[in-house]
Amino acid sequence: MSTSTPLRTALIGVALAATALVPLQGAALAAPSGTNTAATAASSSVSGIADATALALARSLADPAWNREVRRAALAADSVGLAGLTDDATAPAGRKLAAPIASADRGVATAKGLGSGAGSLLRLGLADASMRNRLASGAAPLVAAVPSDDDGRSTFTAYDSRGAAHELSLDSAPGRPVYLVDIDGAKAVAEGLKVIDKTLESKGLGTLAPAATSNLAAASGIDTTRIDSVRIGDVQEPFFKGDAEIFTLVTGFGKDGKPRVDTVEMPYLNKEDTTYYPGQVLVNWSDYKYDMADAVMMEDDGDTNYQALAKAIATVLLTITDQGVYIPLADALLEAIPTSWWTDDPDYVDSWYTLAKSSSGTRNGAAGNGWMSVSPYHVPEL
Numbered sequence: 030m031s032t033s034t035p036l037r038t039a040l041i042g043v044a045l046a047a048t049a050l051v052p053l054q055g056a057a058l059a060a061p062s063g064t065n066t067a068a069t070a071a072s073s074s075v076s077g078i079a080d081a082t083a084l085a086l087a088r089s090l091a092d093p094a095w096n097r098e099v100r101r102a103a104l105a106a107d108s109v110g111l112a113g114l115t116d117d118a119t120a121p122a123g124r125k126l127a128a129p130i131a132s133a134d135r136g137v138a139t140a141k142g143l144g145s146g147a148g149s150l151l152r153l154g155l156a157d158a159s160m161r162n163r164l165a166s167g168a169a170p171l172v173a174a175v176p177s178d179d180d181g182r183s184t185f186t187a188y189d190s191r192g193a194a195h196e197l198s199l200d201s202a203p204g205r206p207v208y209l210v211d212i213d214g215a216k217a218v219a220e221g222l223k224v225i226d227k228t229l230e231s232k233g234l235g236t237l238a239p240a241a242t243s244n245l246a247a248a249s250g251i252d253t254t255r256i257d258s259v260r261i262g263d264v265q266e267p268f269f270k271g272d273a274e275i276f277t278l279v280t281g282f283g284k285d286g287k288p289r290v291d292t293v294e295m296p297y298l299n300k301e302d303t304t305y306y307p308g309q310v311l312v313n314w315s316d317y318k319y320d321m322a323d324a325v326m327m328e329d330d331g332d333t334n335y336q337a338l339a340k341a342i343a344t345v346l347l348t349i350t351d352q353g354v355y356i357p358l359a360d361a362l363l364e365a366i367p368t369s370w371w372t373d374d375p376d377y378v379d380s381w382y383t384l385a386k387s388s389s390g391t392r393n394g395a396a397g398n399g400w401m402s403v404s405p406y407h408v409p410e411l
Contacts, residue, residue, distance in 0.1 A: 075212060075332040078136045079174035080186070082111070082151055083210040085129055087172035087188035092122030096190075099123075099153070103208060104165055108154030111210070137212060142336030147220045150213050160206040170206040171195055214274040214329060215296055221335035222276055222292040228339035234346055235289050254312040254384060255406035260304045261326075261378060261399035273299050274329040275378065278342075279312055280358040281322035286351035288358055289316065290342060295326075311403065312384065318351070320386035323359035326378040326399070341365045357382050359395075 090096045098120055102109045112134055115127040130151065138147040155161060156173075164170060173187035176199070184196045187207055197203065229235035261275075275298040283289035291313070297305050312322050345365035349358065359380045379394030381401065391402045 073136065073140060075137055075140045076174060078133050078140065079151070079210050079212065082130065082133050083172045083174045083208075084188045084192060085126065086111070086153070086208070086210065087190055088192045089122040089126050089190075090170070090172070091190040092120050095120035095122035099208075100164060100170075103153065103155055104161060106154075108152045108211070110149050110213070111151040111153050112149035114153065140332065140334065141212075141217055141221065142224060142334040142338070143217065143220045144224065147216065150217060152211050152213050153208055154211070156207040156209045160203075164206040168205050170208050171197075171203075172208045172210065173197065175209050175211040212331075217333075218274045218276055218296070218329050219294060221329065221333065221338075222294055224335040225278075225290070225292050225339040225342075228336065229290050229343055232343040232347060233285070233287055234283075234343055235291065250407055250409040252314045252386060253310045253406045253408055254314070254386065254388060254403050256307055256309045256311050256401055257404055258304055258306045258402040259298060259399065261298065261301055262397075273301075275299065275326060276329065277311070277324050277326045278362060279322055279324050280346075280362055281312075282318045282351055282355065282358075283316060284318050286318060288346040288349050288361075290346070290362070291316070293324075310406065310408075311401075312386075314386050319355040321355045321383050323357050323362075324381040324384060325359050325362055326380065326394070328376045328378055338366070355383070 086099075090099065095118065098118060099114065102114055111130050112127075115123050115130045118124050118127065131149075134147075134149045134151055137150045138145070141147075141150075155164065169189065171187035171189055173185060176185035184198050186194050187197050188194055197207070226235055275295040277293040277295060279291045279293060280288060293309070293311060295307070295309070297307055311324060314320065342362060342365045345361050346358065349356070349361060359382055363377065363380070377396070379396045379398040381392055381394055384392070384403070387405060389404045391400050393400045
């Protein structure tokens with residue numbers, strides 16, 4: 030979910046399913062000592078960190094001055110970075126929360142396999158625009174992490190300023206505002222694809238073309254395949270989350286005869302059943318041995334660990350050798366992804382086999398979930 034875009038589509042129809050309050054004890058942003066292995070693992074996952082952050086933030090709202098600061102920020106923008114919000118806080122509770130939020134941001138970056146340059150990733154926004162009037166009128170908000178869609182549950186947990194848990198339903202509108210703690214998906218994808226690029230290059234699966242070829246390309250320009258338009262039927266994003274974060278992995282054989290993978294960020298492709306006209310380069314043919322490549326489109330949907338994803342892809346592709354003819358690699362790439370990841374992690378959207386250098390016109394995805402209109406595009410030298 031992109032927190033750089035409005036959260037108005039998030040959690041449409043959330044309701045209080047129970048009025049009973051469940052007291053919660055212990056620290057909010059760290060697993061208490063003596064917890065079992067499963068609990069510790071959950072606390073170090075993206076969803077676990079987001080939930081603990083939601084609880085800590087909810088408790089901090091018992092400070093009236095800080096409550097007002099958060100309310101003003103939530104009403105002024107669709108979403109706001111939690112690190113910036115706490116760093117700029119004037120109320121004691123907000124200042125006290127700054128260090129735990131910074132620690133939680135680092136935990137999220139680690140859980141997603143991102144580098145230290147990822148910066149702040151946790152964000153806060155209202156679950157739905159319809160809650161603005163009630164929040165502005167002074168209604169006491171609840172705080173929740175954006176729910177995972179991988180467990181089939183019909184409810185999730187939100188917290189009040191006493192640290193008490195409320196079970197919320199996904200089926201109907203609530204009677205009070207709900208703040209959602211979420212991850213900046215756009216930033217996570219951008220940083221994650223850098224991690225994939227760096228990791229695969231270190232394995233020889235994303236190296237640059239040889240110098241002589243590069244010099245020739247520079248002298249005459251570059252032949253590419255461009256996406257003129259694209260449409261996806263289902264972006265694999267549950268209704269209570271906002272915009273999808275789509276990326277594509279292009280794979281084929283490099284000039285050195287080894288499989289290679291190139292990442293393509295697609296931040297515009299975030300709504301289903303919507304046609305986009307990006308004019309985006311999908312394949313740079315100067316990096317490929319054969320005039321064919323495959324494309325696998327995926328979505329970052331939560332606990333994606335990009336370092337682990339890159340290593341899994343490398344492990345499989347390094348077993349494939351060039352047979353002197355083009356071999357589709359899309360299936361090998363998909364098989365590299367562990368079964369457990371096909372939940373609230375990088376969801377498969379669609380794939381395109383044997384895109385040729387000469388391909389032109391509309392190409393339907395193999396899964397029937399989308400199409401792309403492509404054309405050859407020559408990028409002239411400067």
